[in-house]
Amino acid sequence: MIIRELSWQLSSLAIASLVFFPLVTLLWVSVDANLEVLTHLAATVLQDYVTTSILLMVGVAILTLCVGVGSAWLVTHFRFTGDSIFSWALLLPLAVPTYITAYSYTGLLDVAGPIQSYIRQFFEIGVGDYWFPEIRSLNGAIFVIGFVLYPYVYLLARSAFMDQSGSLQDVSRLLGFSSKRTFFKITLPIARPAIVAGVSLALMETLADFGAVSYFGLSTFTTGIFRTWYGLDSVSGAAQLALMLLSFIIVLMVIEKHSRKRSGYQSKMRKQPRHTTKLVGASNAIAFTLALTPVLLGFILPMLQLIVWSVQTHAALYTAAFWSLVANTLGLASVTTTIALFLALIIAYANRLAPNRVTSFSKRVAGLGYAVPGTIIAVGTLIPLARLDNTIDAWFRMHFDLSTGLLLSGTLAALIIAYLVRFLAVALSSIDSGLNSISLNIDYAARSLGQAPLKSIQKVHIPMLKGSLITALLIVFVDVMKELPATLILRPFNFNTLAVRAYELASDERLMDASLASLFIVLAGLVPVILLTKASVKR
Amino acid sequence: MNQYLVHFSLVIAISLLLSACEKPSAEVNLYSARKEVLIRPLLEQFTQDTGITVNVISSKADALLKRIESEGINSPADVLLTTDAGRLFRAKSAGVFTPIASDVIESNVPKQYRDSENYWTGLSVRVRPIMVTEEGKKFNLSRYEDLSNPELSGQICIRSSSNIYNQSLVSSLLAASPTEEVETWAKGLVGNMARSPQGGDRDQIRAAAAGQCSIVVANTYYLASMISNEDKSDDFSAGSAMTVIWPNQVEGRGAHVNISGAGVVKSAPNKDNAVKLIEFLSSDKAQEIYANVNFEYPVKADIPLHPVLQKWGEFNADPLNVDYLGEKNADAVKLMDRAGWK
Numbered sequence: 001m002i003i004r005e006l007s008w009q010l011s012s013l014a015i016a017s018l019v020f021f022p023l024v025t026l027l028w029v030s031v032d033a034n035l036e037v038l039t040h041l042a043a044t045v046l047q048d049y050v051t052t053s054i055l056l057m058v059g060v061a062i063l064t065l066c067v068g069v070g071s072a073w074l075v076t077h078f079r080f081t082g083d084s085i086f087s088w089a090l091l092l093p094l095a096v097p098t099y100i101t102a103y104s105y106t107g108l109l110d111v112a113g114p115i116q117s118y119i120r121q122f123f124e125i126g127v128g129d130y131w132f133p134e135i136r137s138l139n140g141a142i143f144v145i146g147f148v149l150y151p152y153v154y155l156l157a158r159s160a161f162m163d164q165s166g167s168l169q170d171v172s173r174l175l176g177f178s179s180k181r182t183f184f185k186i187t188l189p190i191a192r193p194a195i196v197a198g199v200s201l202a203l204m205e206t207l208a209d210f211g212a213v214s215y216f217g218l219s220t221f222t223t224g225i226f227r228t229w230y231g232l233d234s235v236s237g238a239a240q241l242a243l244m245l246l247s248f249i250i251v252l253m254v255i256e257k258h259s260r261k262r263s264g265y266q267s268k269m270r271k272q273p274r275h276t277t278k279l280v281g282a283s284n285a286i287a288f289t290l291a292l293t294p295v296l297l298g299f300i301l302p303m304l305q306l307i308v309w310s311v312q313t314h315a316a317l318y319t320a321a322f323w324s325l326v327a328n329t330l331g332l333a334s335v336t337t338t339i340a341l342f343l344a345l346i347i348a349y350a351n352r353l354a355p356n357r358v359t360s361f362s363k364r365v366a367g368l369g370y371a372v373p374g375t376i377i378a379v380g381t382l383i384p385l386a387r388l389d390n391t392i393d394a395w396f397r398m399h400f401d402l403s404t405g406l407l408l409s410g411t412l413a414a415l416i417i418a419y420l421v422r423f424l425a426v427a428l429s430s431i432d433s434g435l436n437s438i439s440l441n442i443d444y445a446a447r448s449l450g451q452a453p454l455k456s457i458q459k460v461h462i463p464m465l466k467g468s469l470i471t472a473l474l475i476v477f478v479d480v481m482k483e484l485p486a487t488l489i490l491r492p493f494n495f496n497t498l499a500v501r502a503y504e505l506a507s508d509e510r511l512m513d514a515s516l517a518s519l520f521i522v523l524a525g526l527v528p529v530i531l532l533t534k535a536s537v538k539r
Numbered sequence: 540m541n542q543y544l545v546h547f548s549l550v551i552a553i554s555l556l557l558s559a560c561e562k563p564s565a566e567v568n569l570y571s572a573r574k575e576v577l578i579r580p581l582l583e584q585f586t587q588d589t590g591i592t593v594n595v596i597s598s599k600a601d602a603l604l605k606r607i608e609s610e611g612i613n614s615p616a617d618v619l620l621t622t623d624a625g626r627l628f629r630a631k632s633a634g635v636f637t638p639i640a641s642d643v644i645e646s647n648v649p650k651q652y653r654d655s656e657n658y659w660t661g662l663s664v665r666v667r668p669i670m671v672t673e674e675g676k677k678f679n680l681s682r683y684e685d686l687s688n689p690e691l692s693g694q695i696c697i698r699s700s701s702n703i704y705n706q707s708l709v710s711s712l713l714a715a716s717p718t719e720e721v722e723t724w725a726k727g728l729v730g731n732m733a734r735s736p737q738g739g740d741r742d743q744i745r746a747a748a749a750g751q752c753s754i755v756v757a758n759t760y761y762l763a764s765m766i767s768n769e770d771k772s773d774d775f776s777a778g779s780a781m782t783v784i785w786p787n788q789v790e791g792r793g794a795h796v797n798i799s800g801a802g803v804v805k806s807a808p809n810k811d812n813a814v815k816l817i818e819f820l821s822s823d824k825a826q827e828i829y830a831n832v833n834f835e836y837p838v839k840a841d842i843p844l845h846p847v848l849q850k851w852g853e854f855n856a857d858p859l860n861v862d863y864l865g866e867k868n869a870d871a872v873k874l875m876d877r878a879g880w881k
Contacts (some may be wrong), residue, residue, distance in 0.1 A: 007839065031607055041876075044873075044876040045876050075753065105570060106738070108745075110738075110742070110745070111745075111746050111749050111751050112745035112748065112749040112773075116749070117749065120749075120750075126750050127751045128750075128751070136737040136738065157877070187829075190861075214699075215738065216737060217699055217735055217736050217737030217738070217881060227872070229601060230599070230601050230701070230703070230707060231701060231868065231872035232869045232872050233601075233629060233868065234869075235605065284696055310789070316880050375599075379602070382605065382606060382609050386609035386611065387609070388615065389610075390611050390613055393613055403613075405613050406613045406614075406615070409613075410609055410610070410615060417804075487603040488598040488599065488602065489599075489603075493568060493594035493595060493597075493615070494594050494595060496575070500597075502578075504575060504576055505574075505576065508574055508576075508577070526783075527575060
């Protein structure tokens with residue numbers, strides 16, 4: 001029994017070390033720094049980095065909360081025109097890489113874009129004679145990032161709402177609560193862990209974003225990290241900034257954990273079907289419009305722009321090279337997603353089995369990678385892996401006069417490890433919040449019936465977790481497909497993905513040529529979305 | 540029957556092994572900071588001419604440099620290709636390069652665009668002049684220094700100081716004037732900006748054509764690619780609205796230039812092929828592709844320019860050794876930080 005528990009703890013620790021090593025590498029690199037770079041930054045731009053990042057986070061948090069929770073509430077509690085379509089359509093913005101949405105909106109709303117040009121032509125006025133919202137600004141960034149990332153909140157909030165038993169609503173009604181009060185006093189607090197998990201995913205991705213933010217000309221912490229590395233040629237200074245970013249995340253996590261205290265929200269009741277209200281007339285129209293808006297802004301509009309561009313550049317579609325991009329992307333995403341889900345399940349379950357220091361430490365650490373910009377994760381993976389490879393090589397040279405070369409570095413394995421470091425957090429948060437909503441009594445029952453933990457995970461938890469697992473699958477899959485910086489740095493020779501191709505063309509200011517690859521990222525992202533829908537319809 | 544099978548497979552295995560040992564595949568491994576789509580036509584030409592396969596990883600220069608450093612003596616990298624002199628300087632300082640001994644390169648590439656100890660060589664020249672609209676002509680600009688004149692308030696569009704070409708421009712100014720003067724200049728320039736820096740070089744040209752500003756600082760190949768393609772009508776008309784001003788021609792040093800270039804990695808497993816690749820990139824054939832497909836200025840003399848480039852006429856380039864741009868890069872960034880250039 002003890003040995004069995006120990007092996008769970010050890011595996012959980014081993015998986016966490018995957019994330020831990022890159023972070024320790026970061027620390028090791030940052031020690032190298034002279035204080036001069038940091039002093040310069042503190043005297044000039046650091047304050048701007050901090051302020052902009054915080055404002056961006058606050059804006060994105062508010063937007064994703066309102067849109068994500070609001071839309072999840074709409075589709076789970078009301079029946080209105082198109083509700084079953086919206087329940088999956090609301091996920092679509094997630095399939096578009098943030099920087100691609102940023103490029104599309106800029107193309108559309110920029111001073112030289114079609115809308116403003118038309119205004120100037122029609123009214124015969126010049127630039128500066130009229131007011132128009134500046135897309136490349138802090139507000140523009142909040143708008144774009146918020147409407148791309150709200151599905152994280154939507155997804156987790158929706159499954160939390162769906163898991164709530166209808167009997168809770170009954171109790172609330174019996175107590176004389178209005179439906180508004182029921183929402184704020186009962187539905188929302190119970191769904192809070194899931195919603196918080198969704199918002200923190202959105203915020204971590206916001207903090208790590210480079211593409212969109214730098215295109216908008218904002219000075220955030222992450223753009224600062226790159227400026228320090230590339231411009232000031234100080235990897236160590238960049239590592240220090242990345243560590244500051246990380247500490248900030250840890251503080252936020254601790255605050256959140258304490259504010260939630262130890263209150264658990266496990267349902268011990270038998271599930272009753274939820275009640276939904278059928279909307280008619282004006283309220284139906286309002287619900288329809290409310291649900292349509294996020295899909296329109298986060299998906300349809302940028303997609304239209306991409307399609308218009310793709311029509312002009314579709315010739316690339318008929319080349320073998322393009323299809324190998326598609327195959328590479330899908331292959332990488334599938335393999336990584338499978339491994340990530342498996343590892344996250346072990347960590348989450350080990351912590352459930354024995355919630356002690358070791359397992360909760362592992363869980364915390366494994367959840368950190370997502371907030372660190374991909375490039376920094378890539379460097380943190382690159383350095384220890386190469387060191388390991390070179391040590392093995394040196395050993396073999398010494399003892400057998402044989403060179404093993406680089407075993408892991410420069411292979412797909414290295415790339416997949418980096419993806420895991422970054423995206424384990426995503427899988428973990430979804431699985432963990434799912435696991436938390438399963439009553440521990442079920443575990444006790446399974447155990448007293450003589451099921452070993454491994455068996456009870458297979459027979460009891462995984463079937464009950466199906467929703468959370470598919471959610472995790474969807475997010476990790478889409479995230480890997482969109483991933484850019486780590487792919488750019490770690491990939492093997494002659495290996496490209498759709499995201500790499502889209503980025504190379506877009507960053508060369510050839511948005512039009514980049515549109516086809518971007519469109520295919522979105523199309524491929526639809527596969528897991530459809531899967532998820534099918535699974536949740538069955539439930 | 541079974542024995543035959545064993546023998547047969549043994550023969551196959553041995554012959555496979557032999558063929559693997561016998562024929563060292565002719566290849567060269569390229570770490571490229573230049574986008575793969577841009578460099579492909581050149582590499583295909585090289586493979587066609589020499590039969591040497593080119594394996595490519597394209598990424599950011601600093602990331603590639605870090606990768607080579609980490610991979611150490613086992614790094615598969617043969618050649619590092621960058622899009623600016625600063626990164627070549629960094630690679631040399633990091634001890635990643637080995638000197639190239641090649642008469643071909645020495646005769647193809649002028650000294651100004653090569654490392655003094657031949658650790659790297661430039662392969663194309665990138666010029667960053669001033670461009671103005673009809674409206675902007677009235678300011679009679681002739682020097683970079685003029686960009687800080689208070690009368691230009693609200694007239695200038697220029698991208699972020701995170702951009703390497705702005706950093707190298709400021710580095711070149713640091714070679715010409717004392718730091719305090721350059722800092723005052725940078726503050727003046729920031730005061731004259733029509734908007735907070737955003738977007739890429741093409742975006743500055745588009746904004747100027749739309750009337751948001753009248754003066755732009757941008758690399759020529761962006762402008763050239765906009766006006767070379769009449770199919771993309773918006774960009775064509777935006778680009779056509781601009782006039783190129785070669786700065787600092789009459790008195791002083793000339794227009795600011797940076798280079799794209801390459802060096803051979805110290806641990807290169809295919810050193811000979813690496814040198815061959817760089818020699819090819821400096822040859823007439825490759826230099827013509829740089830000029831005609833990418834709209835850059837060739838480093839080699841007497842290569843016919845693209846008609847668009849010919850139309851802009853001759854200019855004097857700043858003779859400053861491009862090494863200096865790398866050396867001063869961090870100082871330039873700090874200066875721009877102090878000046879509030881975002």
